[in-house]
Amino acid sequence: MKKVCLLLPNGFEAVEASVFSDVVGWNKDEGDGTTDIITVGTREKLRCTFAFTVLPDLLVSDVNVDDFDALALPGGFETAGFYEDAYREDVLDLIRAFNAQGKVIASICVGALVLGKSGILQGRNATTYNLNDRVRQKQLAAFGATVIPDQPIVVDQNIITSYNPSTAFEVAFTLLELLTSKENANHVRRLMGFIE
Known part of the structure; x- marks a missing residue:
């Protein structure tokens, strides 16, 4: 079973986290059955950007990188405290550890800024939030x-x-493709109605 660590700093954007759990979950139940997802939080109770609470399976301090095959990171809002949590040294160390082992790391939107802050994007191609004068x-x-x-x-x-x-x-499907295969990812896309 390939395990995805869904890293959730406080203030994360719920829709960006949910796509990972849905795509990985659909694959577990309807795809090739080889993936599972574990939520990992920066605290025991997390507030999403738009005000609901999530209880993660594990805390950052509980994670053994060797137990996982990939890391997934949604973005979040500064006003909800996202960067305050996401830029913590233990979070950045966890990202560095996944990268040091060459494991797949998938981020959405400003999640890339956390990867950048960790130093793993030095000299590498990347993108992040593209609107509002491209400040991000x-x-x-x-x-x-x-x-x-x-x-x-x-x-x-x-x-x-x-x-x-x-x-x-599409980021979640790309992650699934890298963990399984293009054929399997397209099978799950089809089952979820993204392609015919």
């Missing part, structure tokens, strides 16, 4: 990433980044 893309470039501004999803070796919430499902 400039921040990502300041972390040393080579920003591909108008490409919705950027894959550089083991890392997937994307430029806004509209890309969320």
Whole structure:
């Protein structure tokens, strides 16, 4: 069973987290059955960007990277405390550990800024939120990433980044494809109604 660590800092955007759990879950029940997802939080009770509470399966301090095959990270809102939690050193260390082992890391929207802050995007192609005068893309470039501004999803070796919430499902399917196969990911896409 391939396990995905769904990393949830406080203030994460729920829709961006839910696509990972849905795609991985659909694959577990209706696809090739080889994937599972474990939610990992920065605290015992997490507040989403738009005000509901989530109880993660594990805390960051409980994670053994060797138990997982991939890391998934949604974005979030500054006003909800996302960066305050996501930029914690234990979170950044966890990201670095996944990358050091070459495991797949998928982020949506401003989740890429957390990857950038960890240092793993130095000299690598990536993208992040592309609207509002591209402020977030400039921040990502300041972390040393080579920003591909108008490409919705950027894959550089083991890392997937994307430029806004509209890309969320496709990021999750790309993650599934890297963990299983293109044929299997398309099978799940078809079952979920994304392709005919």
